[in-house]
Amino acid sequence: MFKRLLYEPLLHFLILGGLLFLFYSFSENKEESVDNIFVSQERITQLIEDSEKKLLKILTEEEKQELIDREVYENILYKEALKIGLDKTDIDMRRHLATKMEFVMYDTYTLPVPSDDVLKKFMLANPNDYREEQKISFTQKVLNxxxxxxxxxxxxxxxxxxxxxxxxxxxxxFSLAVDAKAQKIESDYAVHEVLISSKPTPKLQRFEKLREEIKSDYLSLQREQKNQTIYEALKLKYSINIEVK
Structure with a gap:
């Protein structure tokens, strides 16, 4: 009877099915238990160069190995943090990742270099940011x-x-207007009677003097507007529900 069972197709099918189940179960468990961490030679070189620039010295082989070990350590803890959902539940981590994502968005586009005409128009559109420091002429006496x-x-x-x-x-x-009537103002050590004699509107500074500052402000605003456009496009991918009391 046993010999006859050995030739039964159904038995062969059941045995083969069982072996396949065990094989795939083992493979899946193995994949779940092993999470690859790859530290490229390019990353190692970057770590070493950054560290040597910071420390102003050539690293020893032991110090280089410590850098690599630290990189592996951080990768392991990072992956474990993601597994337990810290990126979703930890506010500080979420904000950090959001900030990093902003820098990633910066890298997705290149802003054109603005001409002087563009920068001058930007300066005139935002005059209060580029005026000379305001000065007030006044007289004062200490009461009593x-x-x-x-x-x-x-x-x-x-x-x-x-x-x-x-x-x-x-x-x-500086909140007072030019007036023929004296005003009382308290300082850190006394009460003063103050009369404003002149409060001219400060002039715009020379463009040549502020060119780099204006360029930086202009590009910063352009990045902010570009990022907002990218964000609005990303926002369309999500259904947002806000619970209200």
């Missing part, structure tokens, strides 16, 4: 002083006034 006249005259920027009289005084001083 033995002198009963405006004995001190100044022409100061807000920063200069802050250094002499304190930030509170300077802020209030």
């Amino acid at each position: 002083s033995a002198l009963n006249t405006f004995d001190e005259s100044y022409t100061l920027s807000e920063f200069e006034a802050s250094n002499i009289f304190g930030r509170t005084f300077a802020k209030e001083l």
